[in-house]
Amino acid sequence: MLKFIFWTLLAINAVLFAYGQGMLGNFRENEREPGRMRNQLATENIKLVAARPLPSPETEAAAEPEPVVAPPTPVLVMTKPAAAVPAPAEPKPEPKPEPKPDLVACTLVGNFAPPEARRFEAMLSPLALGQRQTRENVAVPEVTSHIVFIPSPGSKEAADRKAAELKELGVTSYFIMNDNSPMKYAISLGVFKSETSAQTLLATLTRQGVVGAKVAGRTSQATKMAYRFRALEPAAKAKVDAIVARFPDQESRSCK
Secondary structure, eight states, X not given: OHHHHHHHXXXXXXXXXXXXXXXXXXXXXXXXXXXXXXXXXXXXXXXOOOOOOOOOHHHHHHSOOOOOOOOOOOOOOOOOOOOOXXXXXXXXXXXXXXXXXXXXXXXXXXXXOHHHHHHHHHHHGGGOOGGGEEEEEEEEEEEEEEEEEEOOOSSHHHHHHHHHHHHHTTOOOOEEOOSSSTTTTOEEEEEESSHHHHHHHHHHHHHTTOOSOEEEEEEEEEEEEEEXXXXXXXXXXXXXXXXXXXXXXXXXXXXX
């Protein structure tokens, strides 16, 4: 509606301006419309159009006014600041492993006779060593007796002559050894369980005039018990050593 009013007023102003300039003639009484038309320029381009009736006040009031669109309200957009990129964390140093105690690889203890072995095991039981403690049987050369003898003269004839000399000295208890051993043709004068008894006889024979007699131990293979300990910590090894010390005839030694 406002645009229609604007263009109407603009047309009226143009007509008034033209009239003031004399473009439409003077409209004197003696002039007629055909005469004015002849005085116009480019009359062939002028076309008469029917005037558009002005709307009545009631129609103008009933017309719905064009909505006035308000310019968009500027919106302040708060942009979120870019998150700061964290600096790469320095790698943490790997914790150093705690040093492991030095373990005793292998220790072999004793050659125990059965009675001693039972006592030794009873003392070890509170340590609860489990598979780190094992028992094994070992064959050990053992002095089982002591012999008083005259070494072999090298032949049966020489041994017989020596035996005759002993008889002349009053020695009647003797024996010529004929077995296939390093002591073949040696003359045995007595065998004893203890070394003390053997030394006593040797002293008696010496006083009787027997020359060249001596004492030696006789050995045989005896079955003993040894204990093997593996991977013992120093504290456990010290406890085992304290128990072994209570058996003075036994010793500890390294093993594989």
